[in-house]
Amino acid sequence: MLSLTNRSRLAAAAVGCSLSLAACGGGGDGEEVSGAAKLAGTIQIDGSSTVAPLSEAAAEGFQEEHKDVNVVVGTSGTGGGFEKFCAGETDISDASRPIKDKEIAACKAKGITYEEITVANDGLAVVVNKDNPITCLTVAQLKKIWEPGSTVANFKEVDPSFPDLPLKLFGPGTDSGTFDYFTGEINGKEGASRTDYQPSEDDNVIVKGVQGVKGGLGYFGLSYVEENPDALKAVAIDGGSGCVKPSTETVLDGTYKPLGRPLFIYASTKTVQRPEGKAFLEYYVENSDDIAKQALYVPMSDKQKAESAAKITKLQG
Amino acid sequence: MTAQTGLQPDLRGADRGLGRARGSERAAGRLFQGLLMGCLAFGVLVLVVLLTDVIRDGLPRFNLDLVRNMPSGRPARAGIQSAMMGTIWVIVTVAVITLPLGVAAAVYLEEYADKTRWYNRAIELNIQNLAAVPSVVYGILGLAFFNRAAGFGGSVLTIALTLSLLVLPIVIISCREAIRAIPTSIRDGSLALGATRLQTVRRQILPNAIPGTATGSILALSRAIGEAAPILIAASGIIFLTRNPTDLLSQATVLPIQIFNYVSRPQEEFRVVAAAGIMVLLLILLLMNATAILIRNKYQRKW
Known part of the structure; x- marks a missing residue:
């Protein structure tokens, strides 16, 4: 176990955020990388399999511009996704319904603050x-x-x-x-x-x-x-x-x-604080028309887009 | 004992009718043979239909681009590289974990265990039952212990350990069968010539159990390679990953999950990619089975 932990730390130091989930959940690692030119790190997305094609399209497009950022999309289901999100294991949670009271409580218990961002319909x-x-x-x-x-x-x-x-x-x-x-x-x-x-x-x-x-x-x-x-x-x-x-x-x-219905992603404050996390979220909303079309969903209206962009700004505090 | 006495009248009856069987009995015999053939033909037919269907669907995308490309939301570019590499990493790790453990457990149970002891009987009963536990249950176990408690996350190691638990009972059972098939005379002869128990196991039991163990283990690994449900739970069913595993702690996904994801997309083209992915999975399976047959033929011995 000891060697594992050391390994994770080494990797974290090297690429900002290691491949292992544990190190990513720790957050803050990404701040070691200067926000300017080169973004790096891993962004963990999990949750609804309905929203996954959207996040996948966003991840794919984003990675074309930022090759060193590793975006991973899982499909644990909306509920399963929130469980991991509120445990601090993921950075963004795909959701095909708003977060439930029980899940809100779980996030609160772990001190995870977040915003609900609409990405398509x-x-x-x-x-x-x-x-x-x-x-x-x-x-x-x-x-x-x-x-x-x-x-x-x-x-x-x-x-x-x-x-x-x-x-x-x-x-x-x-x-x-x-x-x-x-x-x-x-x-x-x-x-x-x-x-x-x-x-x-x-x-x-x-x-x-x-x-x-x-x-x-x-x-x-x-x-x-x-x-x-x-x-x-x-x-x-x-x-x-x-x-x-x-x-x-x-x-x-x-x-x-x-x-x-609208489809959402939930992003935590910690995610936005990392430069690659912020860049990814901005990319997601700015390119939401193309992303929605590629994933065969209905793109956001202008009002929804403005609201989503405002949510990201709000997350940055 | 009772079975023997029950057999005797029948044998006598057969002796008496030795001349020739009655017509109706011969017909029944032929009917039975036909029935057996029918069952076999049904199995083969289903397989042939399945294979032709998959190959016909998948052939247009069964090319190098499929394994050269990473997963994508755009059907024309969608590939399976990370999932294929994940599957290979996982299956090799599973083999490395289960083979030594399974063979060692089987040798203990067959050669060392005193079957009158309650704990040995309990172990035996447990192994039989574990082989029948639904795979999702192992997925939950994998999430709780390997992913979270041990901190391995959704890595190759988590997936491999979860699948190892799943197939270990099968490996143990098949290896035990192989050991049991070795005639007692070999064992007794070795011991009578002054070999120790360890020497007997190393020089007689293990080499002679290789063919049976190889076949059984490959079947077990083949089951592991096709599992999606436990991995979906233990490692969150990753559908988009553009990095191949580089070590045991790399995040990974496997072919069945990627295929399932492609099949469930609304675009028709993804189903072609999925079918091509199935062909790759079948090809890996076929390679594994071929290896098993080669090993079996090399070491097989007639008593």
Whole structure:
């Protein structure tokens, strides 16, 4: 153990921040490097697998400009990411939902101060088989289908005007941020869902499932529908003010409610204090349009961008 | 004893019908043989379909760029280098950890352990049970002990130690089988000629157990190479890493995680990269299996 620790220290002295997590969590190492020309060090990002493609795109672009900075992106899930973030093991946490009270308390206990920075927007699409004549569902109808204990087994039971089709449900597994988000918005409580559906963490499984059954219905990220418009039919959602089709435009202008959402990263004060951390965050927000497009998400509005930039400035204190 | 007496009437019956079996029995025999063939054909068919599917999907991206490029969010540039190097680092480390431990444990249990002692029986029972523990459980263990308590972080060492725990029981069991297959006469002969127990183990038991141990260990390592779940937990499932491991404490990711990540992307092109990644993984597996067969053939001996 002793030799390990010494090793870490040597590495930390050499490159500002060693490859080992332990030395990175210590923070402050990066300050040894002068902030000017050459940035170096390791930036640890972990969290939501939904946000990971964004952080990956940011990391890739940033590393092209700063070859000596090692940005690492993990996918422990939003909850798992916050656990590591609040334990001081990571520098930035990817999150597809705002931080929860319990997680706030954990961060506080460790003295970790942070800001929530919006980086893009995501929409959830509700999809049905192409042969299904349904074009629009209200939030109430979705709730009737998906609420815990629901026994709806046919589209006809949802609304008498709907076709007589046996319902077969597909959705993400309970660990995903998408599941938390959908159940929170539709059923009113995160994690509350009927359980007799086919769960999968892989969007492709849901796609194949809904394609294969005429009465299939499922939900997942909007990006998939936009990439594969002919595979399935995305139904419009009526959140109280008429049917709105899911699309980049409707998510961004806020009319696609309630299934459009912002995606966040959480950055700690310590991260911003390191020159490479600050440079990375600034890069992330300045290039957010390209990053969001590459990761197939909806870019931020100008207002969101201004807010995110302000958050980074605020973190610097 | 009871099994023997139960066998005898049947044997007598067979003697009596020695002339020729009845037609219906012959038909049943053929049917059974056909059934066995069918089972084999099913297994092979599934494998062939799987392989053709993967190769057809992955071939367009199965080239040097795949292993020359680092992971990327842009499908055209996406490669698997860091994950492939991670997998190689991890699997070599796992082999270095599990082989000596597994063989030593097996030799102890077969050659030294007094099976009437309760602790030896407890160890044995434990090993059998450990082989059946789901891999995620080892992932949680790896996170708590290797990643956090020992401070190894999400490194090659953490991943390798976690996977070592996972496959060690399999290595021990297969090595024990190999030792058990050595005829007692060899052992007795060695001891009768005045060799000590250590000499017997070194000159007779270990060399003769090599073929069986090699085959079993490679199977165990092959299982380790394909695991994603425990690594996802023990080392946070890194999907973007542009540095190859340089030592045991380097942060690392492995092929199954990178492949899983590429498969779950919405862009169709990533699935091609994933399929090509699977081909690389299969190729590494194939190389390992070939090594096992070579070792087996070199050391195999008929009694």
